[in-house]
Amino acid sequence: MSYNQFLKSKNLWPDASTEKWKYFDFKGFESSSEKVEYSHFKPEIKFIDFDKSTFDGEIKISTQEILVSKSLKERAEISILDNFKSSNKTSKLDFVMTDLSSRDFTVQIKIKAQKELKISLTYLNESHQKSLNPTVYLGAIDSDITVFEIDKSSDETLLSQHSKINLQNSKLNLISIYGSSLTSDSKIINSEINLENKSVYNHALFLIKNKFIRYQQSVVINSEKAEANLAAFNISDGDSFSELRTEVQHLKPKGISRQLYKTIVSDSSKNVFNGRVFIDALAQKTDSSQLCQGLILSPKAEINAKPELEIYADDVKASHGAAIGQLGKDQIFYLVSRGINPETAYQMLAHAFAGEVVSKVESLALRKKCEILIEQSSGAIFEKLAESFGS
Amino acid sequence: MLEVKDLKVRIEDKDVLKGLNIKVNAGEVHAIMGPNGSGKSTFSKVLAGHPDYKVVSGKIDYEVNLNMINLLELEAYQRALEGVFIAYQYPTEIPGVSNLEFLKATFNAVCKHQGVQELSESEFESLVLAKAKLVDLNPTFLYRSLNEGFSGGEKKRNEILQMALLSPKLCILDETDSGLDIDSLRIVSEGVNALRNEDRAIVLITHYQRLLDYIEPDFVHVFKDGRIVKTGDKSLALELEKKGYDWL
Numbered sequence: 025m026s027y028n029q030f031l032k033s034k035n036l037w038p039d040a041s042t043e044k045w046k047y048f049d050f051k052g053f054e055s056s057s058e059k060v061e062y063s064h065f066k067p068e069i070k071f072i073d074f075d076k077s078t079f080d081g082e083i084k085i086s087t088q089e090i091l092v093s094k095s096l097k098e099r100a101e102i103s104i105l106d107n108f109k110s111s112n113k114t115s116k117l118d119f120v121m122t123d124l125s126s127r128d129f130t131v132q133i134k135i136k137a138q139k140e141l142k143i144s145l146t147y148l149n150e151s152h153q154k155s156l157n158p159t160v161y162l163g164a165i166d167s168d169i170t171v172f173e174i175d176k177s178s179d180e181t182l183l184s185q186h187s188k189i190n191l192q193n194s195k196l197n198l199i200s201i202y203g204s205s206l207t208s209d210s211k212i213i214n215s216e217i218n219l220e221n222k223s224v225y226n227h228a229l230f231l232i233k234n235k236f237i238r239y240q241q242s243v244v245i246n247s248e249k250a251e252a253n254l255a256a257f258n259i260s261d262g263d264s265f266s267e268l269r270t271e272v273q274h275l276k277p278k279g280i281s282r283q284l285y286k287t288i289v290s291d292s293s294k295n296v297f298n299g300r301v302f303i304d305a306l307a308q309k310t311d312s313s314q315l316c317q318g319l320i321l322s323p324k325a326e327i328n329a330k331p332e333l334e335i336y337a338d339d340v341k342a343s344h345g346a347a348i349g350q351l352g353k354d355q356i357f358y359l360v361s362r363g364i365n366p367e368t369a370y371q372m373l374a375h376a377f378a379g380e381v382v383s384k385v386e387s388l389a390l391r392k393k394c395e396i397l398i399e400q401s402s403g404a405i406f407e408k409l410a411e412s413f414g415s
Numbered sequence: 416m417l418e419v420k421d422l423k424v425r426i427e428d429k430d431v432l433k434g435l436n437i438k439v440n441a442g443e444v445h446a447i448m449g450p451n452g453s454g455k456s457t458f459s460k461v462l463a464g465h466p467d468y469k470v471v472s473g474k475i476d477y478e479v480n481l482n483m484i485n486l487l488e489l490e491a492y493q494r495a496l497e498g499v500f501i502a503y504q505y506p507t508e509i510p511g512v513s514n515l516e517f518l519k520a521t522f523n524a525v526c527k528h529q530g531v532q533e534l535s536e537s538e539f540e541s542l543v544l545a546k547a548k549l550v551d552l553n554p555t556f557l558y559r560s561l562n563e564g565f566s567g568g569e570k571k572r573n574e575i576l577q578m579a580l581l582s583p584k585l586c587i588l589d590e591t592d593s594g595l596d597i598d599s600l601r602i603v604s605e606g607v608n609a610l611r612n613e614d615r616a617i618v619l620i621t622h623y624q625r626l627l628d629y630i631e632p633d634f635v636h637v638f639k640d641g642r643i644v645k646t647g648d649k650s651l652a653l654e655l656e657k658k659g660y661d662w663l
Binding site for chain 1: 464466490491492496501506507509524528560581
């Protein structure tokens with residue numbers, strides 16, 4: 025698939041008529057007459073120097089401006105495409121049903137022959153009841169890149185984000201954090217990844233205490249021996265809704281895909297996981313696994329997990345599983361029988377539950393960053409978890 | 416150090432221990448042998464305080480600070496803090512908890528209980544690396560998730576590493592020799608022997624005499640149907656090897 029074909033390809037955004045919306049929580053959207061203003065502005069890149077950056081380059085996308093560190097100019101080609109098409113007001117229902125990013129702007133990042141390039145990508149929406157709708161296109165050839173992507177939007181804001189990632193003989197470690205200490209009102213993220221020429225895509229996704237989030241990811245394994253490793257951790261409380269939808273398409277032989285999804289729900293929060301793996305008749309010797317594990321902390325919390333395998337090749341390894349329940353009693357006993365008090369043991373295991381996803385982050389510094397963010401925002405839930413199992 | 420009196424234990428609706436009596440003094444090594452299902456592993460789980468095992472009657476006297484207390488009155492973690500250590504037959508895998516982090520948590524818990532100052536991270540790491548040499552455990556295993564993906568031999572070495580680190584008073588080794596190749600058996604046994612001293616008691620639960628070639632016991636007990644049916648010296652193990660258990 026050429027760059028232009030990929031950029032123009034139809035995304036997988038579902039419409040209301042399809043089964044893909046099953047379990048989706050429209051509460052608060054259908055009845056809302058409230059209009060959402062989305063913040064179209066004339067996109068322009070400002071190149072600046074970021075203070076004390078630990079990255080090779082930083083990009084900040086806000087409702088006001090797009091800031092890019094000067095240092096990144098030398099290693100990547102960055103430009104803006106304006107997609108603006110229609111009015112700047114929409115209903116809340118439209119917000120979740122439509123990919124608003126297609127109506128706004130695209131930040132295009134092209135990288136060629138760069139090794140160990142570390143980029144920070146921040147979304148920053150500080151405008152009350154306004155939505156930020158960027159599309160980010162990342163194209164990489166013969167490169168090895170790490171991208172740390174974080175949403176730092178304020179409360180009562182909306183994010184409709186679309187990512188298109190195209191890798192050619194490249195490796196991308198993408199760490200995405202939505203939520204953390206700040207909570208946007210609603211987030212709809214749609215991510216499409218195309219892997220060519222033995223590319224490797226490692227994704228660690230953290231959805232932390234979002235009020236409403238739907239993260240949809242589609243990975244196409246479009247060359248022999250290309251590899252996608254997807255790990256995600258979600259933690260929810262209150263009456264929030266979170267949904268992760270993944271689709272991995274194996275179109276060529278000997279591709280590898282690994283999926284690990286872990287979720288903790290408390291209070292009356294609701295979580296949905298839909299994971300589909302499609303293996304084309306041409307994709308012989310595919311090696312694919314998918315595992316979803318959930319912890320439910322209160323009687324009103326809910327997890328809906330729906331793993332799906334669709335296989336048309338006859339020589340493949342493919343596994344999937346879903347386990348929803350409580351922390352392992354044997355694990356707790358093992359820790360306790362070594363002198364660790366039960367409360368500490370429960371907390372260690374709760375951290376370990378998230379830690380399995382954190383451990384997928386290759387960079388030690390970024391792993392620490394993820395650990396701190398999870399601890400800061402989820403510590404109270406982990407304590408609740410300890411209490412619930414201790415009782 | 417340990418005196419078990421007429422201990423009766425049930426798991427679910429099944430009586431497993433049916434009046435067990437055994438006395439273990441500091442400095443002694445006891446071997447417990449017996450057919451499958453005779454209650455050997457149950458005995459170790461009861462000592463550890465596993466919640467699935469219900470003590471119907473009996474008493475376990477255990478010496479703490481020169482006083483005898485009833486071990487059954489302590490929570491599982493309190494027993495460990497008082498120096499009871501079980502090296503498990505099947506050590507549990509805990510993904511996401513690093514081995515080093517776990518070792519530090521358990522070591523600090525014991526230090527705190529004993530009123531000893533905890534070690535700094537670097538001091539602790541040096542201590543663990545030194546102890547790991549004792550059981551020939553590759554240091555890379557310290558940085559992996561606890562027991563996850565470890566081979567049988569590596570898991571058993573990791574158990575003995577914990578034993579070396581925590582310096583318990585009473586060590587119960589539950590079929591530590593099962594699943595070990597000859598070299599691993601020798602290394603693990605050497606590790607255990609290095610930890611033998613006059614203040615520490617060791618109880619070896621095993622099916623095979625070969626472990627006792629490496630770790631020489633003072634007493635050998637035979638479990639059958641939930642109680643001890645015969646006690647002797649190390650020659651009893653050789654006799655069992657030849658005759659089996661039917662003659663008892």
